[in-house]
Amino acid sequence: MKNRLHKWRLLSLFAMIALILSGCGKPFLSTLTPAGEVAQTQFDLMVLSTAIMVLVILVVTVMFIYVIFRFRRKKGDENKIPKQVEGSHKLEIIWTVIPILLLIVLTVPTVSYTFALADVSPMEKKDKDGKTKDALVINVRANLYWWEFEYPDEGVITSQDLVVPTDQRVYFNLKASDVKHSFWIPAVGGKMDTNTDGENQFFLEFDGESAEKVKNQFYGKCAELCGPSHALMDFKVETKSPEEFDQWISDMKSAKAPKAEDGLAKQGEEVFNKSCIGCHAITPNDSRPEQARRAPNLSNFGERSKIAGVMDHSEEDLKNWLEDPEKYKPGNKMTGTYGDLSSEQLDALTAYLMDLKVENK
Template identity: 50%
Template structure:
């Protein structure tokens, strides 16, 4: 008896812990709080399939419990009870019911699948090319002439057509609040569309194990009003059409020299530079460093001193900068902004 009591205590504790863990998620990173039509359609399918499965489980367990109690072996009962076989009515019933349940699930699943598979031209949707890298995200708006990294900016209430691929290994693009994931493969393009119906900040992740820092391959999604989006595009295009920003202080000027010599070969600024690393045109406007830490001078310096410590396995080398060089570089990088607020 004591063993059973201990078992039930452990089971109750596990259930309570599971209940507590359900509240540990974040609204902007949850598939259970859809903020767009794609996420809503997928959530509706989740609710339908869950309801059917729960209903089937309850019915089966109710019948099972009833039979277990009703036909249990009683005191004094000897031998094997009479065996009943060949009830055609029951056989037809438990064949037809699952078939009908599958039909109920199949119809909305197929219609939703066709709706999600649709492709939208540039006249109907913002076109965004997504390239996944170890361990960061590149976003290009080919029809708008804008490119950025780590921060995906979208207009509210408008469809966005994504064309996705990867530069190295297989990744998966996922914004839980806006829609389900899709693989990004080297040498192959996949397509999907999403729409955000609420302004605000959301977060996306890589949902395919891709290396040592897979769990740190996050990105930010900022959804804004159309007018604000147009302003952002204009600011980005305006900066990218000009020469890189000129430092306004001696320390920043020193940092710019270091950047031009050591960083510009891999990172683009204002349309100049390489594409091996993230585009840093609007680096100072980003809320996170390396996509994972708060945007502070201390965290920027930590990243510059030892990129592998913050994000193991990434392709940025350690430049062996001293503290003075790091301070100057941080000062310059904090001038890389397209925001009118800065």
């Protein structure tokens, strides 16, 4: 008896913990606070399917409890055989039609929304220069363990920070350069795989009011197990009004390679040009082919809020990352690159990188 009571206590405790944790989460990283057309559609389907399941469970539970009490064995009826009901056409029709109706209720909107969310036809409308006419297209390339975002019609490339306008559809071409990954912004829409042997396409829409509530910042993640640092493959999403986004694109297109002026940063620029420039670019209008872009674009590194997507943006954390990237992101391709740098060179390189910002000239 004591063992049973103990097990029930543990079960009750775990149930309470699960209930509490189900309410945890942050609005910029939660599927339960939809912040766009796609997220709201998927959330509505989730609510509908959950409601149907709960309804079925409740009906079955009520019937089960009713049968237990209504037809339980009573004293004096041990040898009495109740009336046997077999082959009732009415019952068979009822328990066949009801599930069919429930499936129809769930299937019709699911199929309808599936086709609607898969419509990327605006991406195919090109002007005479080969640019997309009426849609913003972003090429997303997933790498071990970082993200690249290319705005092909604008000639702009960023890494780790995705910048998008609010209240309009943004179309994505998704691919991977090494292994399969998955692009996912939980609060804005469901995940989509990035493959090495083909492109996936879909669209998202970022609601302006929802974006203001989270200070115009969402977070995205890789949702496909891709290696030892899969859980650390994050990126930031910054939302802007359409007017602010146009200004940002203009600034990025006209940006030039920064020139270090401070003595320490000047030394860091020399270190960068010897050790880093082969993989990293420092201008957002990088014209190198995709194969040459083997590491994140650092043009706006000084303006970021995270280092490597997961570390605080501080000089101390940047030095820690440069000294031992493997410690913070196991399996990343930068491991071992900066092992021979002295502490003075690390200080100089840190000063230079923290000063990298987009300048409109």
